[in-house]
Amino acid sequence: MMRFISNRLRHFSDSEEGSMVVPFALWIPLFIGIIVSGIELGSVTIRNTAMERALDQTVRDVRLGTGTVFTHDSIKQEICDGAAVLPNCMSLLKLEMVRLDIRDWSDPERGADCVDTSLPVNPLREFENGGGNELMLLRACYKYKPISPATGLGSALAKDAQGYSAIISTAAFVQEPL
Template structure:
C-alpha cells in the first residue's frame, strides 16, 4: 500500500489539467465581464448618437413639429442596435428659458414601465419655436446581454430601486439645442 501511495504522489500526469480547472473560470469570468461591458458601451454610444442626430434634425428644421412617435422613430433609426427600441424608449422634450431664473430638469428621468410596454405616458413634449432652448432626454430599458455574469448582475442591482426595473438597466441620453431662427412655423 505504501509503494502504491508513493507511486501515486510521484506521478505528474494530469497536473496541467488541474491548473486549467483552477485558472479557466477566472479568465472566462473576465471575458464575460469584458463582453458585457462592450455591449453596454456600444448601446450607450448608439443611444447618444441617436439623440444627437435627432436633435440636429430638429435644430435645423428637418423635423418641424416633433411629437413622441416621430422622435422615437428618428432616435431608433439612428441607434440601430437597441433591442425593441420603439417600445422600450421613453423621451422627454422640455423648453427652458435661459434669460429667466434657471429651472433645472427633474432629477428623475422617466423610463418605460416594462409591465405595460404599450402605455402612453403623455409626458412633456413642448412645441419648439424659433430661438427656444430645448432639452431632449431619452431613456431606454435594456436587459443585460449576459445577466448571470458578475457585471450583468451589478447592472441589475444598480437599478433595483427603480420602478419597473426588474431584470433590466436604464440607458439615458440628453441633448440640448436652440431652434434656428430661420425655421418657418
C-alpha cells in the first residue's frame, strides 16, 4: 500500500499536465486590462477628434459671417450635426462663447463649463455673439460615460458624481466684419 501511494505521488510530481494554468491565471487579467484600455482609448480618441473637427467647421462658418445669424442653439446643432459619433449630443454638449478684449486683456475662466447631469435645469453660463473684428473664444464640453469605468484607462479618467467624463474643445476666432 505504501509503495502504491509513493508511486502515485512520484508520478504526480513528475507530471507536467496543467503546468500552464498558473501562468495563464496570472497573466490573463493583465492582457484583458490592456485590451479594454485600448478600446477605451480608441473610443475617447474618436469622440475627441469628431468634436474638434465639428467645432472647427462650425467656427469657420461663424467666422466667415455668411449672413447667417448664429444663436446658441444653432451653433450647438451644427456642432452636433458635424459630430455624428457623439450620442445624445444636444443634451450632453455645453457651449460657452465669450468676447475677449485684446486691449484690456483678462484671461478667460480656466475651467470649462460642462453639463451637470445631476441638475434638471442647466442655464447658459455665458454666450455672447461677437461683432465685427472682435476676438471670440468658443469652448465646447461634451460629457460621456466611459465604456469600462472600473478597469484600465476608464478608471483613470476624471468623472463626475454620475460617472460621466468630459471632452473639452476650444476655438478662438476673430469675427469678420459684415
